[in-house]
Amino acid sequence: MSMNLHLRIWRQKNSKAKGQFVSYEAKAISPDMSFLEMLDVVNEDLISQNQEPIAFESDCREGICGACSLVINGIAHGPDSGTTACQLHMRRFKDGDTITVEPWRAKAFSPIKDLVVDRSAFDRIMQAGGFVSVNTGSAPDGNTIPISKVHADLAFDAAACIGCGACVAACKNASAMLFVGAKVSQLMHLPQGQPERQQRVQAMIMKMDEEGFGSCTNTQECEAVCPKEISTRVITELNREFVRAQL
Ligand code: FES
The missing domain is CATH 1.10.1060.10 (Alpha-helical ferredoxin)
Structure with a gap:
């Protein structure tokens, strides 16, 4: 059964611009999707309406690169412990939930655009x-160290x-x-x-x-x-x- 969600997403044109939360509806989301796949669906919708997609970072989407830096409902990487945002699944949320998504906020991580910061x-x-x-030369056998x-x-x-x-x-x-x-x-x-x-x-x-x-x-x-x-x-x-x- 699919879900409909209300999203409050931080949008910010660039590091100088003032950012703000913008509301979006994520419709017909499968509980088996990852959080980033849900954002992909929202972005496809935005693109089809000639609107600017939400900028967010991702690479491996399997919890090993550290690129998916999202604060979800006030928690870095969202509600599941020991889990990156890309490994978080939508079944963790309920139909009709409101989800707030923000970038990392820290002086040393300056904003680039929307949910992307400079790390x-x-x-x-x-x-x-x-x-x-x-030492140069061939690699020593592991068990000699x-x-x-x-x-x-x-x-x-x-x-x-x-x-x-x-x-x-x-x-x-x-x-x-x-x-x-x-x-x-x-x-x-x-x-x-x-x-x-x-x-x-x-x-x-x-x-x-x-x-x-x-x-x-x-x-x-x-x-x-x-x-x-x-x-x-x-x-x-x-x-x-x-x-x-x-x-
Ligand atoms: S995209 Fe690589 S850890 Fe999330």
């Missing part, structure tokens, strides 16, 4: 982190971060500590991450501050909305790494 500050933090030293199961798991959990920015969007301070913590943690637990360990954490924190992200005040909203369920233990590790590097 390149994350790329610049990664660039500041620099490279990982490796001993890594304990505990450290392998900690590194792997942190490496699940897809850099979507939901942590920043959910934080009242627009802090990027969960993101930076994940990127630092994924390398600090591995032998390959050791040579540049101290420079990396200092450079990334410096860049994070320079880009205008706020400070962490332990509200843990970031962990609650993270579609990859990254734990705030990476923030603890980031703080510890930073102090260690300073010393």
